[in-house]
Amino acid sequence: MLNDTYDATLILNEAMKYARKLKKQKTEESVEPEKTKIAILGSYSIQFFRIILQYMLHKEGIVTDVYEGDYNGIDMALLDPESEFYKFQADVVIILPYHEDVKTLPNPFEQTESIDKKIDSVISHYADSWKRINDRMNCHILQANFVIPNLTSLGILESNYEFSYTHFLKKINLLLEEKRASNVTIIDMDQMASRVGKNNWFDHSAYFMNKAGFSMDHMPYAVKTFVDAIKALRGKIRKCLVLDLDNTLWGGVVAECNYDGILLDPNQAEGEAYRAFQQYILNLRKRGVILAVCSKNDEPVAKEPFEKNENMILHLSDISCFTANWNDKVSNIKLIARELNIGTDSMVFVDDNPAEREIVRQFMPEVLVVDLPEDVAYYRTALEEAGAFDWIQITKDDISRTEYYVEGKKREDFLMSFSDYDDYLQALEMEGNVYDLDESNIPRFVQLINKSNQFNLRTRRYNEAEIRSMISDDQYALLFVKIKDRFSDYGLISCVILKKVGMDCFIDTWLMSCRVLKRKIENMVCERIRAVANEWQCTSIIGEYIPTAKNGMVSKLYEELGFESVDTHICKTSEESRIYVLKTDSDNKLNYYIKHVD
Amino acid sequence: MSILEELQDIFRDIFDDEELVISEETSAADIDDWDSLVNIQLMVTICKHFDVRMTTQEISGFENVGDIVDCIKGKIG
Incomplete structure (x- = not known):
C-alpha cells in the first residue's frame, strides 16, 4: 500500500484504543491460544511503535505478547543474562537503532584503516548482540539498519570523502547486511525513509520532545514492513501472481486490435510503461514467484501476443498456468490454485478493472488484490508497495520451483498415456x-x-x-x-x-x-x-x-x-x-x- | 462550532468518554488517563484536525486547554 493511503492519525487512535482494551484484558486475566511473543528493543522511544505493531498484527489475526525494552536500553537488556528480556523468551526480536548510537565518528582525513576499525567495532557490537540473543533464546531477529540523517556538515562533499558521516553510516549499513547471521533479517529502514523522503521521515521536534525516531505520519508505513516480516515468519507468504492481460500486461484489447496492434512499443511512452511492468513481473518470476494468467478472452487470441509479438517481455514459458475463457475470474482463480496445487491465500491478483477486483475481493477475501492505478507508469509501484512477496528467505529451490510447475503440465500429459x-x-x-x-x-x-x-x-x-x-x-x-x-x-x-x-x-x-x-x-x-x-x-x-x-x-x-x-x-x-x-x-x-x- | 467545542469532541474520542466536559482551565492534572503518551496522541490528532503545525516551543509551553485554543486561534485566524 502506498504510504499516503494510510491515515496515520486514524490508525494511531484505533491502536491506542486497542492498547487500552488489551490492558484491561490483562487485569481480568485472559487465556488466549498461541500468542506470538515479540520483544522490541530500541534506541528511541518505541511505545507507539509497539502499540501500532500490536494493533496491525491483531488486524491480521495474530495475537501477540510484547516485551517493550526500556528507552535506550538495548545493551542493558542484552548484557545482563538475568534480564527480563531473556526471561521473556521471544519468538521475534525487533532491534531499532538510531544514528546517534554511533558515537565514535571518523575525523577529517583519518586513515582508511583507522576508519575501518571504527566501523568494525560497530559491526562486531551487533554481531555480538545477535550471538548473545541466539545463545539464550530460539528466535528470529528483525534488525533495522540506520536511517542516514538528512543533516550533513560537508554538504555536497558528504558523498566524496570517506571520513564523512554519511559515508561512514552507509558503510555500516552495508556491512550489517554482509555480516547478518542466518536468523537475522535486516529491515532496510533507510530505504523506507528514502521512499517517503527524509525531510518527511524525521520529525525533529518530536525527537527533541519525546525521543521519537521518526514522524508519527509514517509509523503505520514503517510498522507494516515488520508486520509483513512477522507474517512471513509464521508461514503466511504469497507465492503466486495472477495476471489479467488486456490493459494490464499491454495496452488495449487484443481481441479488438490484434496481437500486433496492442500498445507495447518501446518507442512510445505507454508501450514502454507496459514493458517496464512486464520486466518487473519477470524479475519476480526469476526470484521464485509463480506466474499465472487469468483473462476473459478466447485462449488462442490471448496467447497470440505471447507467441508472435516481439515486444513482449513475458513468454508463455514464464506462465505456469494460463487460463483464458469466459468464466468468471473467481472460478478461474480457484482453478489455477487447484492446477498449481497451492492455497488461494498464497495468491496475489492484479487486474486493471476495478469491477473484477471487487468481485475477487468479495468472494475470495484471502486473495491479495492489488489496486492498479489509472496511470500505467505506476503499475510497478502499486505492486511493489503492496509488499505482496515479502518472504523471510529465498532458497535455490524457490528459484527453480517456477520451472517445476511448467514441467508439471508436461507430466500431466504424460499421465494421460497410462491407464x-x-x-x-x-x-x-x-x-x-x-x-x-x-x-x-x-x-x-x-x-x-x-x-x-x-x-x-x-x-x-x-x-x-x-x-x-x-x-x-x-x-x-x-x-x-x-x-x-x-x-x-x-x-x-x-x-x-x-x-x-x-x-x-x-x-x-x-x-x-x-x-x-x-x-x-x-x-x-x-x-x-x-x-x-x-x-x-x-x-x-x-x-x-x-x-x-x-x-x-x-x-x-x-x-x-x-x-x-x-x-x-x-x-x-x-x-x-x-x-x-x-x-x-x-x-x-x-x-x-x-x-x-x- | 468553537475551537473549544471541537477540542472537546477530540478529547471525548481519545479518552473514550462521551460525558467528558473540558474548559479552558482543564489541564493534564484533571484527566486521569492524560499521560505523556496520550499527550502525544492528542497533539498529533489536534494538528491533523485543524490542519496546523505546532512548534516545539509552543507544545512545550502548553499548561492547559486554553493555551492550546489560543495557539490554534493564532494559526487559523
Missing part, C-alpha cells in the same frame, strides 16, 4: 531417499516447515534455532526427503521430526510439499520412520492428526498407512485432534517406486 496408476509411477523413474538432516539443508527444511499447510499432520512451526537444538538432542531424529523424476529435480520436499518418548516414537512433524502428492513417497517415509523406531527400540509409533482449515487431505493418512486409531485423551493437542498407533512389530508392507540414491 494404470502404478504403471505411471514406475514410468516416472523416480529417484530419491530419506536423509538425516545436515547443515546444508537446514534453511530449506525450516522454510518448508513454516509454509506447508496442506500435507501437514500437526502444522507445528519451528525456527532455525529450534531445529538446530533438536539436531544436537539425541531424543530427536530429523529427516528429509529429496526426490527427482524424469521431468525435474524437486529438491527437498518433505520433512519429518521424530521424538523418542520412553518406549514410543512420536511423530512430532510430518509434512510434504504439494508438488509431489500421490507419488507414494509417504510409503517410503513410513518405512524409514519404522526403521528409526526400531533403532530406538520403541514398541510403538504414535502419530497425531491435528485438523486445520487446510490439511483435510491428510486426515486419513495414518489409517491408509496401517495405523490404528486410538480413542484417548492422553497426549492430544487439541479437542479435535486424533491419535494413531502403529506397533513396530506389526506386519505392514507398503509399496513404492522410488529408486534409492545416496
Whole structure:
C-alpha cells in the first residue's frame, strides 16, 4: 500500500484504543491460544511503535505478547543474562537503532584503516548482540539498519570523502547486511525513509520532545514492513501472481486490435510503461514467484501476443498456468490454485478493472488484490508497495520451483498415456531417499516447515534455532526427503521430526510439499520412520492428526498407512485432534517406486 | 462550532468518554488517563484536525486547554 493511503492519525487512535482494551484484558486475566511473543528493543522511544505493531498484527489475526525494552536500553537488556528480556523468551526480536548510537565518528582525513576499525567495532557490537540473543533464546531477529540523517556538515562533499558521516553510516549499513547471521533479517529502514523522503521521515521536534525516531505520519508505513516480516515468519507468504492481460500486461484489447496492434512499443511512452511492468513481473518470476494468467478472452487470441509479438517481455514459458475463457475470474482463480496445487491465500491478483477486483475481493477475501492505478507508469509501484512477496528467505529451490510447475503440465500429459496408476509411477523413474538432516539443508527444511499447510499432520512451526537444538538432542531424529523424476529435480520436499518418548516414537512433524502428492513417497517415509523406531527400540509409533482449515487431505493418512486409531485423551493437542498407533512389530508392507540414491 | 467545542469532541474520542466536559482551565492534572503518551496522541490528532503545525516551543509551553485554543486561534485566524 502506498504510504499516503494510510491515515496515520486514524490508525494511531484505533491502536491506542486497542492498547487500552488489551490492558484491561490483562487485569481480568485472559487465556488466549498461541500468542506470538515479540520483544522490541530500541534506541528511541518505541511505545507507539509497539502499540501500532500490536494493533496491525491483531488486524491480521495474530495475537501477540510484547516485551517493550526500556528507552535506550538495548545493551542493558542484552548484557545482563538475568534480564527480563531473556526471561521473556521471544519468538521475534525487533532491534531499532538510531544514528546517534554511533558515537565514535571518523575525523577529517583519518586513515582508511583507522576508519575501518571504527566501523568494525560497530559491526562486531551487533554481531555480538545477535550471538548473545541466539545463545539464550530460539528466535528470529528483525534488525533495522540506520536511517542516514538528512543533516550533513560537508554538504555536497558528504558523498566524496570517506571520513564523512554519511559515508561512514552507509558503510555500516552495508556491512550489517554482509555480516547478518542466518536468523537475522535486516529491515532496510533507510530505504523506507528514502521512499517517503527524509525531510518527511524525521520529525525533529518530536525527537527533541519525546525521543521519537521518526514522524508519527509514517509509523503505520514503517510498522507494516515488520508486520509483513512477522507474517512471513509464521508461514503466511504469497507465492503466486495472477495476471489479467488486456490493459494490464499491454495496452488495449487484443481481441479488438490484434496481437500486433496492442500498445507495447518501446518507442512510445505507454508501450514502454507496459514493458517496464512486464520486466518487473519477470524479475519476480526469476526470484521464485509463480506466474499465472487469468483473462476473459478466447485462449488462442490471448496467447497470440505471447507467441508472435516481439515486444513482449513475458513468454508463455514464464506462465505456469494460463487460463483464458469466459468464466468468471473467481472460478478461474480457484482453478489455477487447484492446477498449481497451492492455497488461494498464497495468491496475489492484479487486474486493471476495478469491477473484477471487487468481485475477487468479495468472494475470495484471502486473495491479495492489488489496486492498479489509472496511470500505467505506476503499475510497478502499486505492486511493489503492496509488499505482496515479502518472504523471510529465498532458497535455490524457490528459484527453480517456477520451472517445476511448467514441467508439471508436461507430466500431466504424460499421465494421460497410462491407464494404470502404478504403471505411471514406475514410468516416472523416480529417484530419491530419506536423509538425516545436515547443515546444508537446514534453511530449506525450516522454510518448508513454516509454509506447508496442506500435507501437514500437526502444522507445528519451528525456527532455525529450534531445529538446530533438536539436531544436537539425541531424543530427536530429523529427516528429509529429496526426490527427482524424469521431468525435474524437486529438491527437498518433505520433512519429518521424530521424538523418542520412553518406549514410543512420536511423530512430532510430518509434512510434504504439494508438488509431489500421490507419488507414494509417504510409503517410503513410513518405512524409514519404522526403521528409526526400531533403532530406538520403541514398541510403538504414535502419530497425531491435528485438523486445520487446510490439511483435510491428510486426515486419513495414518489409517491408509496401517495405523490404528486410538480413542484417548492422553497426549492430544487439541479437542479435535486424533491419535494413531502403529506397533513396530506389526506386519505392514507398503509399496513404492522410488529408486534409492545416496 | 468553537475551537473549544471541537477540542472537546477530540478529547471525548481519545479518552473514550462521551460525558467528558473540558474548559479552558482543564489541564493534564484533571484527566486521569492524560499521560505523556496520550499527550502525544492528542497533539498529533489536534494538528491533523485543524490542519496546523505546532512548534516545539509552543507544545512545550502548553499548561492547559486554553493555551492550546489560543495557539490554534493564532494559526487559523
